Amino acid sequence: MKKKSFSLSEQLQVFEEDIDRLENKIFELESKMEKIIQVERDHLIRLKNKEDVSDEFLAQGKTYQDLSPEKAWKFYQQEDFNFIFIDVSSGDFRPLKRVPEAIHIPWEDFSDRFIEIQSRTVPIFIISEDGTNSILACEFLVKQGFYNCNNISGGYKHWKGFQFSDVSGQSA
Numbered sequence: 001m002k003k004k005s006f007s008l009s010e011q012l013q014v015f016e017e018d019i020d021r022l023e024n025k026i027f028e029l030e031s032k033m034e035k036i037i038q039v040e041r042d043h044l045i046r047l048k049n050k051e052d053v054s055d056e057f058l059a060q061g062k063t064y065q066d067l068s069p070e071k072a073w074k075f076y077q078q079e080d081f082n083f084i085f086i087d088v089s090s091g092d093f094r095p096l097k098r099v100p101e102a103i104h105i106p107w108e109d110f111s112d113r114f115i116e117i118q119s120r121t122v123p124i125f126i127i128s129e130d131g132t133n134s135i136l137a138c139e140f141l142v143k144q145g146f147y148n149c150n151n152i153s154g155g156y157k158h159w160k161g162f163q164f165s166d167v168s169g170q171s172a
Contacts, residue, residue: 039063042147051123051148064138064149069158072125072150083123088137093129095156107133114144123148131155 006014039061046053057065067075075081076099085099091106098104105113107128114137117124124146128134131154138149152159 036061045121045147063142063147064151066135066151066153067125069152069154069160072127072152073160075123075125081123083125084117084119086117086124086126086137088126088128088133089156090129090133093156095129099127099159102127107136110137110140114141117141117146120146121148123150125150125152127152127159128155130157 042063043053043058043061053065056062075083076085085102087098087102087104088107088110089095089104091108103116105116124141126134126137126141126149128137131151134151134155138151141149
């Protein structure tokens with residue numbers, strides 16, 4: 001097999017393209033490392049503030065917590081616990097009753113209205129119809145620099161006092 005010969009300018013162009021690819025790869029790796037370091041910082045802040053975080057949360061490097069409805073309800077019942085409660089249920093969703101303290105920002109409006117959330121550090125509890133939109137909201141807020149997001153797993157369907165089973169014998 002005969003090797004194809006390149007002119008000096010062609011070789012230089014190949015080297016420049018390789019350098020560009022390597023620079024892009026380095027930039028990608030730096031961005032990934034920055035995200036990992038930020039997650040670690042957020043975890044350290046939670047530990048410093050003596051927040052109850054699971055081993056799984058820390059070990060897996062999760063960026064928000066999934067709280068069982070029971071655990072979220074216990075936090076909600078604590079009078080001296082400072083938190084922000086956000087309801088991201090769809091605009092057309094009508095629970096039997098809403099959480100009175102909740103800021104209602106329907107998921108479909110969330111990317112435009114999340115700036116209504118006044119603090120990036122106060123614990124944020126997020127609920128939706130079934131927990132799906134609240135997961136999306138947690139993921140979105142983490143990307144916006146919020147670090148203390150908590151999804152209420154199962155949403156209104158499992159929130160104590162708001163279960164749909166509470167009205168099972170009633171007519172619509």
